[in-house]
Amino acid sequence: MQVRRGYPNKSTIGDYLNPVNGHRGALQKKGVTPKDYMKENLRQLRESQRNNRDVVHENEIEPENLYKLSQFQNVPSRVFEESKKLPYREPSSNFLRKGEIDKRKEELGFEARMMRNELERKLKAESDRNNTTPPSPRKPPVFHEVAKCAPKNNRNFISENRIEALYPTGMSNSQKAVQSKNENNHKKTSKHDEYGRVPAYLENRKQQWAEEEEYRRLNAPDPDCPRGMMLMPENERVETLNTLKNSLAEAVKQLSSMPFVLETPSLKRKHAMLEEKIKEIENAIGLFSRQKVYIAKD
Secondary structure, eight states: OOOOOSOOOHHHHHHHHSOOOHHHHHHHHHTOOOOOHHHHHHHHHHHHHHHHHHHHHHHHSOOOOOOOOGGGTTOOOHHHHHHHHSOOOOOOTTTTOTTHHHHHHHHHHHHHHHHHHHHHHHHHHHHHHHHHSOOOOOOOOOOOOOOOOOOOOOOOHHHHHHHHHHSOTTSOHHHHHHHHHHHHHHHHHOOOTTTTOOOHHHHHHHHHHHHHHHHHHHHSOOTTOOTTEEEOOHHHHHHHHHHHHHHHHHHHHHHHTSOSSOOSHHHHHHHHHHHHHHHHHHHHHHHHTSSOOEEEOO
16 A cells, blocks of 8 residues: 655645635735725715716706897797708718828928929029129219318417407507517516415414314214213323322332331231222222223213
8 A cells, every 4th residue: 555655735734724714815815905895885876876966956956047138038049940941961071081180281281382482483583584684774973072171270260359359450460469468478477465375364264174173073972982981081180190199109108118027917907908009099090091081971
């Protein structure tokens, strides 16, 4: 007796381990998505309901009555009556035949090319005829006489007219010119006593302008001055500086007069107070030694 060796069929074991859920499960196992009949039936049902609603809505809408004059209410349409009288015409067999549009385009293009070639031929023939035709005779140009200008003259007619008006007519032109020249020279050489001097009113005006400019400069606001401060006058600054220098000299004198060895606490306190006072006075002297000192406004 021959015994079958080996493992049983793998698909049978797989079916035992992973049972298939009917026909849809078999399709899913093969990679095919089964059709959802429930979803499809629901879609068709909703589409049918929508169509029924549209039909009902259309039936409920009454046809719109077009406005018509009262005298034409019962008059039939003449167009409808005339259309009944027209004979019936069979539709043309060439209507919308395939390729008719392309054929018509080719015909129109051929006609346009023929017309263009004919026009070019006529233009070429006209050009050849013009080239072979001898030129027509022309009349000689008309002579135009050009007026010649008189030669340039440097004569000063304005000066001559002025001399003629100032002097009698009995004098010759040369005498008049010499007399006019002498008068001009006399006017140039004759000068008054104040010639070349600046008038007094101009000097006064310059001095007034200088004073106004100085006043404006002194009273102009200082751009470096902080807000709420003012520039200290120069005389007050110098006076304060001198006072500080005198106070410094007095404090140094008191400090130098103290003993070298300070044994008591009072002497030590006085020595520290004098050193602190000297530092404050030196700082104040450095401050008031500047060109500009700003103080708070009252």
